[in-house]
Amino acid sequence: MYIFEMEKLQAGDIILTAQTGFISKTVRLSTLSKFSHAILYVGGGSFIHSDIQGVHSNNIQRLLFEEKNHVEVRRIVDASYVANAIMFARSQIGISYSVQEAVRTKYPLYKGKKLNRQFCSRLVAQSFEYAGIKLVSNPDYCTPKELQKSPLVNMVAGCLRVAEDHEIEFSNSYSPLQRQTEVTNAILEAVRELTGQDIQSFDDLDQFVIKNPVYDQRITDIVKSSGYLIMFDYELTQNPWRYDGEIFLALNFESSYKRERAQLELESAVNQVKRYSHNYQMCQNIRGRFSLRYFEMKMELYKKLIIQMNKRIDAMRYVIANT
Template structure:
């Protein structure tokens, strides 16, 4: 059902998968003009990058949005499209990474209009359907003969895509009113745009957040100015608002008290766990990436990003831990025993590199310098040592250490540990 002349509608986020393409329009004059130009009843394209999360390009720039907040006005069309030949997990990750990598890039009205006719040099700015087509192109899937000038109509008519049935439903007046309330994701968009506005005063060539990293690597003398810009934007403090607004995400007792219906709390927790399985959090990999940047280029901007993603990864892990705890209490989720990864093994190094590449490299070098002696302490290289595991697993990495008594006493005050049985 592409349109409804009577009621507003919304997207069923449980029917929309990673990599799906969402097409919409509005009753605004500009949207009507685009519909005529593209020869279709839609004017805008978005890409699903998480459960209920989409990325698109609008005059605000390339930004993330909450699909569950979008209201399709009565009389307007909407579609969810999915490749008829399913993408591999690697392709989906590539598509999503491309879209995330362009967050903040400015919108190009000129290129959006040129996509309707004259094909000229595309430039680095984005418009909605180009972003989607180029994201797919990065994974080796061509949704248009010219991805740089792909239109929403091209996507709708693409033979490689098929519609997802029942992805749109009619909203009750109460549901519509709830969706039209202030969107908390707007704070992220505002902070991102504020950061990029300041960054472009330093380097006009910057389009996306990723461009800031590249610029600082090439121009480290601008580190202090970029640090000032990110502090002034509020970008580093957004997580505090999220925690303050939803404290029940991080405490199982508050979670139970927050939901009037016990089943609602259980459904929420099931969604959190299912989403982690379908789309693992990118906070820990981002932390590791910025740690590698900081190892090669010891700039304060990269250090601030490490601190930010450390906090985000820990908050996400706590939210997941709370959801799992409640489901285990209800008997609908049974924890499976996984043997701990023994310290200073190849698997341990690789796992630790996903959370703390600096420590992983340092221990590997120390073991090698000690004549391949893996019995040395993870932290100080002394002996004798014993193997420990964190009582509360970290957001990523093995969570195990080989420690001397002195380092155990010091480390255990920050992260409770217990001995790994010798067997």
């Protein structure tokens, strides 16, 4: 099995993949392409994509491939667009997947109404279009093949290596991010049922609460009862080594691997502190203008996450200094 060499990847890379399953084969045949799926790498070991569960994030180390030719990495020629593309992709988390919209890529002249849904290549193309660069002629209805052939991206070679046994074991273990996807989807479904509105993401939800404060308490209660606010507790239980340098150093791995992994974890934690701090500030500004419990709740969550990410930074710096 093959796994990504994370040091070879950069935030904003477009990852095109093919699998051996029926759906993948069907997509490849219908689009005359080697690839059936498109993923946006957002740095720090994380990626965002749209699949049957909707738009969500995951850990790049959970992706394994049977053959090297099942993967191709493409990098945008102008990195100045990457940050805003990633920001847009994050804003889409939670939006439902649409088979109907994906099928319409076979009809490039389609002029009907676009649904507020996502599929893999649309998400990637729209992210860069939002950032100001149009990778394909029609970002709303495009295929992985069109992203691959875009003149505005270059191929990046040598991004895969043979996976070690412990990496295969990790890839096949339960992911806390899977629980996050399930809880996010459950919250949005419950809110849609409550309001009768097509609320597809937390960005949609934020705007709805501002405009419809009568729903503030009920939506706050939905989020609280979902377990969303305590999901990070599971991460702490499952991966204590990320937050305690002594536990990390005691793991049975080579010192070189520990140092390499700690550097990647440090990069991820620093980026997350920046993102959580930005989100906290946004919620604080909104809370200052509108007396809404929903945003007060989100502020409390981001404050907790910032504290934990700073613990992770301290732990990783300790490991780097002692390996």
